[in-house]
Amino acid sequence: MSAISDPEILANSALTGRSRLSQLSVSKLVIWALVLFLCVTPFALIIAVSFGEKIEGASWEWGFSLANYQRVFVGANWPEEVTFLYLQNLYYSLYYAVLAAILAVLSAFPFTYLMTGLSRRAQSAWLVFILSSLSLSEVFIVMGWDVLLSNRSGLPMVVKETGLTDWLKAVGWFDTLREWGLANPRNVKFKTSVFATVLTMSYLVWPYAVILLYPPLSRMDRSMVEAAQTMGAGPWTVMRTVILPAVRLPLFGATLLLFVFLLGVYVTVSVFAEPAKQTMAVSVYSAVRGATLNAPFGAAQAVILLITAGVFLVLGQWMSRRAAT
Amino acid sequence: MILRTISNVFMALSAVMLALPILVVCGAALNSGRTMFFPPKEPTLARFKEFFFTETVWVTALGNSVIVAFCSAALAVLVAWPLAYGLWKQGGKAAQVLAGLGSMPFALPPIVFGVGLGFLWSFIGTLGTLWIGIVSHAALFMALPLVTISIGLQSIDRSHLDAAATMGATGPVVFRTVILPQTMPYTVSGFFFALVLSFNEFIVMFFVTASSYSTVTLQIFNSLRNGYTPTMAVAAITFIVISIAVFSAVARWGDLPRLMGAEPTKS
Numbered sequence: 241m242s243a244i245s246d247p248e249i250l251a252n253s254a255l256t257g258r259s260r261l262s263q264l265s266v267s268k269l270v271i272w273a274l275v276l277f278l279c280v281t282p283f284a285l286i287i288a289v290s291f292g293e294k295i296e297g298a299s300w301e302w303g304f305s306l307a308n309y310q311r312v313f314v315g316a317n318w319p320e321e322v323t324f325l326y327l328q329n330l331y332y333s334l335y336y337a338v339l340a341a342i343l344a345v346l347s348a349f350p351f352t353y354l355m356t357g358l359s360r361r362a363q364s365a366w367l368v369f370i371l372s373s374l375s376l377s378e379v380f381i382v383m384g385w386d387v388l389l390s391n392r393s394g395l396p397m398v399v400k401e402t403g404l405t406d407w408l409k410a411v412g413w414f415d416t417l418r419e420w421g422l423a424n425p426r427n428v429k430f431k432t433s434v435f436a437t438v439l440t441m442s443y444l445v446w447p448y449a450v451i452l453l454y455p456p457l458s459r460m461d462r463s464m465v466e467a468a469q470t471m472g473a474g475p476w477t478v479m480r481t482v483i484l485p486a487v488r489l490p491l492f493g494a495t496l497l498l499f500v501f502l503l504g505v506y507v508t509v510s511v512f513a514e515p516a517k518q519t520m521a522v523s524v525y526s527a528v529r530g531a532t533l534n535a536p537f538g539a540a541q542a543v544i545l546l547i548t549a550g551v552f553l554v555l556g557q558w559m560s561r562r563a564a565t
Numbered sequence: 566m567i568l569r570t571i572s573n574v575f576m577a578l579s580a581v582m583l584a585l586p587i588l589v590v591c592g593a594a595l596n597s598g599r600t601m602f603f604p605p606k607e608p609t610l611a612r613f614k615e616f617f618f619t620e621t622v623w624v625t626a627l628g629n630s631v632i633v634a635f636c637s638a639a640l641a642v643l644v645a646w647p648l649a650y651g652l653w654k655q656g657g658k659a660a661q662v663l664a665g666l667g668s669m670p671f672a673l674p675p676i677v678f679g680v681g682l683g684f685l686w687s688f689i690g691t692l693g694t695l696w697i698g699i700v701s702h703a704a705l706f707m708a709l710p711l712v713t714i715s716i717g718l719q720s721i722d723r724s725h726l727d728a729a730a731t732m733g734a735t736g737p738v739v740f741r742t743v744i745l746p747q748t749m750p751y752t753v754s755g756f757f758f759a760l761v762l763s764f765n766e767f768i769v770m771f772f773v774t775a776s777s778y779s780t781v782t783l784q785i786f787n788s789l790r791n792g793y794t795p796t797m798a799v800a801a802i803t804f805i806v807i808s809i810a811v812f813s814a815v816a817r818w819g820d821l822p823r824l825m826g827a828e829p830t831k832s
Binding site for chain 1: 568572575576579580582583585586587589590593644647648651663666667669670672673674675676677678680681682683684685688700703704707761762764765766767768771772782785786789793797798800801804805808809812813816821822825826827
């Protein structure tokens with residue numbers, strides 16, 4: 241662990257200098273090899289496999305064909321027939337992720353602002369609560385929302401029992417809900433719907449949003465806010481002219497990071513999204529381990545997901561660097 | 566005054582919203598039947614006994630989860646230390662690139678990393694062994710101790726290092742007497758962050774286990790299609806309790822607000 245030593249002090253202790261120096265470069269080499277092997281080869285392999293071909297009834301073999309990419313973009317039978325089925329999956333990946341990320345940041349921002357105004361002890365307590373919820377596995381969160389949103393128990397039952405369903409029918413809003421796919425003839429329903437998917441996804445990243453907004457908001461100079469208040473600015477004016485300009489970039493950066501995180505969400509989408517509105521993560525899963533078993537095709541989709549995520553991450557990096565200068 | 570009330574109500578509402586699905590799952594764990602109901606029917610604690618002692622599937626899965634979480638977190642800390650140290654000591658482009666590469670698995674969609682690891686281990690022929698699960702999670706969560714240790718190293722007072730050097734301390738001595746003790750809380754925090762997240766992770770695990778063994782989250786994920794049972798809810802409660810305990814410990818012995826990026830306390 242302590243193999244890498246201080247080079248300056250190395251130079252001073254000339255006695256052991258030479259042997260230490262070689263030790264230094266060896267340990268450096270080992271670390272590089274380890275990181276390259278564990279963190280880079282998996283991604284490189286996906287790219288390599290995505291050019292391979294499936295063998296009917298067996299597994300797959302190496303190759304160099306663009307057929308898998310062609311199938312993602314225009315369908316397997318191009319040019320006779322063009323389908324955008326897989327591009328549509330990518331579209332839904334982006335669609336859910338954008339909505340959920342924005343929803344999470346919009347609701348987490350006022351919360352985090354209020355939290356950073358509390359005492360250090362209270363902040364610690366809140367952070368414990370938020371970190372516990374953040375680390376909670378997606379499977380448990382989906383389980384909780386599934387119970388809450390399912391037709392036989394949870395919210396739809398509450399809506400029915402309290403007479404809200406009848407009221408909605410009486411005012412005529414029930415038909416609007418049915419048009420939105422949020423009701424069956426008898427009662428409201430949330431599974432499966434875009435609403436349930438986006439709600440659960442944004443719940444999933446809400447604690448992340450708080451954690452990401454916490455540093456900029458807690459480092460913000462509160463005296464500016466106080467000064468503005470002393471000069472008679474109302475809370476909305478303070479928000480608009482002092483707080484928002486100071487945290488505009490962190491807000492945007494947080495949204496971007498959550499968005500990238502949400503691109504890979506699997507369980508939530510497979511449980512809550514309508515069958516026709518699944519995402520690319522789901523189709524990667526079903527190609528690699530699920531029903532279709534076509535590893536190269538799954539790898540090609542994974543590469544596209546990877547590139548999408550990478551582009552947004554680089555964009556975020558570039559913007560935060562531009563903000564710093 | 567009105568604003569203060571609105572603020573408090575908003576925070577309370579956020580807390581309720583955050584706790585709602587968790588509370589529902591906890592309540593459902595008390596069901597005596599095989600199906601989850603909320604509110605529970607005929608509350609009983611029998612499911613807890615099943616999860617921890619009698620049902621082999623869950624007991625084995627829990628054992629695997631614990632082994633993978635502890636070993637992978639330890640491994641992640643061991644690899645992250647030299648990375649963070651190199652970044653702090655030497656700096657420069659190479660160290661930054663290395664740290665960036667080390668954080669890549671955590672930053673990109675986990676399903677992609679999982680698929681890639683699945684390919685890698687099946688080529689080497691080690692897919693589905695327990696230690697591969699450990700190595701995979703260590704690679705995935707290395708970014709966490711890397712960040713906490715870096716924060717710890719940055720918080721070391723440079724004058725302590727100068728003082729030690731002036732008094733003739735050699736590199737290893739400075740490391741042992743100044744650097745290591747001052748960064749210990751941050752190292753431990755990084756370890757626990759990796760531990761808790763490994764405990765809860767499942768999609769990478771799904772691809773690297775190749776169904777030859779399972780952890781608790783994986784077991785639940787696999788039985789998603791067959792519907793939920795109250796025993797699964799017991800698993801959820803266990804995991805929440807562990808998370809709260811771990812983060813409370815970090816908050817008690819470490820500086821949680823500082824770890825999360827607040828300014829150091831001025832005391």
